[in-house]
Amino acid sequence: MDTDERRGEATASRAADAIGATGAVDGRQLWVEEPVGRRRMADPVRTAAVRAVIIASVTLVQAMAAVLFTLTASWLAFPLVLSSVASTVVATWAVLDVWVTRQVWNQRHGVVSEPSSTARGLRRERRRARRTARAAGRAASRIRRRSANRLSEA
Known part of the structure; x- marks a missing residue:
């Protein structure tokens, strides 16, 4: 059986499901919300995570620019390499900040405890x-x- 044939059968079965015994279109919802497995991050943790992602992306762009300036033997290569090193330290600090913020939030506001078996x-x-x-x-x-x-x- 070909993929197109299967798609045709699936479409036909969906159409048959949508049309009831009376011939009217079934009133099923177009969008069905499904429960999420994990809860949303707390606001301070999400803020720290967004900050860390922005800093890490700027660091990567800066490192790439440093590599390209080095390949072209530009005078901007040396200052950019130095700032990339500093930026890497800041990005590491930002990622640690996410972890620490999450730990502090869990300690202050409690966590749902699910004991192991x-x-x-x-x-x-x-x-x-x-x-x-x-x-x-x-x-x-x-x-x-x-x-x-x-x-x-x-």
């Missing part, structure tokens, strides 16, 4: 142990009360 299993085991200890404590107190009641009756 191992942590969940350990928590279950601890809960079971606490329940059995409480049950044993209750049973021991009942036995003590019964024996105290029997001694007082006698």
